[in-house]
Amino acid sequence: MSAVREDAPVLGRTGAGSYPYTAEDDRDFARQALADAIIYRAMAAAEPCPACAVHRALLCVAHAAELDWVSAYRAMLAAML
Numbered sequence: 001m002s003a004v005r006e007d008a009p010v011l012g013r014t015g016a017g018s019y020p021y022t023a024e025d026d027r028d029f030a031r032q033a034l035a036d037a038i039i040y041r042a043m044a045a046a047e048p049c050p051a052c053a054v055h056r057a058l059l060c061v062a063h064a065a066e067l068d069w070v071s072a073y074r075a076m077l078a079a080m081l
């Protein structure tokens with residue numbers, strides 16, 4: 001899965017001198033950042049791990065924490081939709 005999107009943020013648009021320009025731009029930006037963070041954390045959680053392999057829950061503390069971040073970011077994103 002790729003975090004790269006074709007609709008990259010447009011910097012230097014006419015009007016205001018700095019990004020973001022509107023509250024909706026700001027929300028779009030935050031939503032994209034959360035979506036990117038979800039992908040990043042999910043990929044980290046899915047990495048092969050010797051500690052996970054021997055853990056009784058098949059998930060070590062570090063990788064369980066990665067999934068907790070995914071859950072937290074998903075809840076935040078859902079609240080913004």
Ligand SMILES: [Zn+2]
Pocket residue numbers: 049050051052053059060061062063
């Ligand atoms: Zn692990």
